[in-house]
Amino acid sequence: MRIRLLFFALYRDLAGEESFDLDLPSGATAADAVAAARVRNHGLGRLPAEPVVAVNREYASLDAILRDGDELAFLPPVAGG
């Protein structure tokens, strides 16, 4: 299955790119995607061990099971207001 990964703010700077796609085995979790992303992009090695993520625009646990076509976003600490 194919997952789209998105990076924002500081994490985008560390990754050096806004997004990329990953092919993962079915049943993969958000944590599996984080691990695979670190292998593909070494800049992501500087992210926290357990980054905050959103799946399809909702905050999600790293245990969340992903589905084909999901959008997995890596969210640095938020600073709006």
Add this chain to the structure above:
Amino acid sequence: VHARITQEPITPDTVLRAVRSDTDGAVLLFLGTVRRENEGRPVSGLRYDAYVAMAEKVLADIVAEAAALAADGDVAAEHRIGELAIGDVSVAIAVASPHRAAAYAASRYTIEQIKVRLPVWKHEHYADGDARWLDGHWPAPGEARVADD
């Protein structure tokens, strides 16, 4: 629900008009604005980045939750993104309610939840040419739904 993430300058009148009705006894406007210094450092401007598709949804959720606190009242909020100058309005929240206590509670809830949940990030530019991403809050889904006070 009036909840908007916008690149355009915020006009406070827009959020006020969105909440007014003849049942209000209290109307409250909160504006967040860009300061000329932060932690003693002169600021020249800043840029807000957002995960826009998610931020629109989270802001709508926050406004709906706040409206439930406003006791038959109404809440509207806008957050600006992109490049902002000193003095620009970054966030506007309007609450209208039959009674002031509920209006203050709903307004406070909205800004505190924006701070901990809205996927928006602040890149501050300093007068000396330096720039950095500001330290933010770790969004804690679930826990973040409890207001500050």
